[in-house]
Amino acid sequence: GESVGLHLPTLSVQEGDNSIINCAYSNSASDYFIWYKQESGKGPQFIIDIRSNMDKRQGQRVTVLLNKTVKHLSLQIAATQPGDSAVYFCAERVGNNRKLIWGLGTSLAVNP
Amino acid sequence: EADIYQTPRYLVIGTGKKITLECSQTMGHDKMYWYQQDPGMELHLIHYSYGVNSTEKGDLSSESTVSRIRTEHFPLTLESARPSHTSQYLCASSESTRQKIQYFGAGTRLSVL
Numbered sequence: 673g674e675s676v677g678l679h680l681p682t683l684s685v686q687e688g689d690n691s692i693i694n695c696a697y698s699n700s701a702s703d704y705f706i707w708y709k710q711e712s713g714k715g716p717q718f719i720i721d722i723r724s725n726m727d728k729r730q731g732q733r734v735t736v737l738l739n740k741t742v743k744h745l746s747l748q749i750a751a752t753q754p755g756d757s758a759v760y761f762c763a764e765r766v767g768n769n770r771k772l773i774w775g776l777g778t779s780l781a782v783n784p
Numbered sequence: 785e786a787d788i789y790q791t792p793r794y795l796v797i798g799t800g801k802k803i804t805l806e807c808s809q810t811m812g813h814d815k816m817y818w819y820q821q822d823p824g825m826e827l828h829l830i831h832y833s834y835g836v837n838s839t840e841k842g843d844l845s846s847e848s849t850v851s852r853i854r855t856e857h858f859p860l861t862l863e864s865a866r867p868s869h870t871s872q873y874l875c876a877s878s879e880s881t882r883q884k885i886q887y888f889g890a891g892t893r894l895s896v897l
Contacts, residue, residue, distance in 0.1 A: 681824070704884045706885075713890065714888075714890050714891075715874050715875075715876070715888025715890055715891055716874075716886075716888050717888070718885045718886070721884055721885070759824065761826065761827070765883070765884050770883045770884070771829060771832070771843070772883075772886065774826040774828075776825065776826050777824060777826065779824065
């Protein structure tokens with residue numbers, strides 16, 4: 673399944689399918705882009721990041737893709753599991769003081 | 785598992801009361817942050833600190849104040865709570881050299897009646 677991030681805040685997928693969560697960013701000066709996962713009743717948890725001079729980075733079952741031409745970031749989750757159900761946030765690090773600017777979340781629901 | 789703790793988890797309070805939301809971390813991180821988050825929405829930075837006796841206002845204007853007298857403790861205070869302050873407040877910390885990886889507490893959900 674695939675979301676369009678800001679415009680479709682909910683993504684529903686079947687267990688075992690691959691998920692793609694999208695995010696549009698606005699600041700060309702951002703040097704890092706980061707994905708966080710927030711489970712119900714918890715604070716966000718770091719998943720993976722990518723430096724602005726890269727276009728792809730892989731982690732365990734997750735891949736982040738960065739397209740600077742269209743200012744687009746995506747998180748791919750392979751073989752989605754029920755434990756992946758959460759709200760996913762993209763964030764960009766900007767400015768001299770390196771603050772994080774957070775995007776709107778996308779809710780991922782995994783159906784058994 | 786992050787060693788950052790927020791109390792209380794839930795708080796229901798009447799208008800005009802003074803409240804303090806507690807945040808403590810045991811990781812020795814220099815940098816700490818307070819965010820405000822409405823349900824399902826993005827996080828907005830309201831305060832941050834780069835070390836003891838250093839505090840700055842974030843991007844979202846807030847009537848709250850913070851203090852950083854000890855490295856591990858970063859409390860947030862509202863002198864006079866109002867219904868517009870109803871929200872979730874998240875505290876986070878990070879290492880000085882890895883600010884993009886922030887460790888979050890579970891949050892305090894505040895309701896002002």
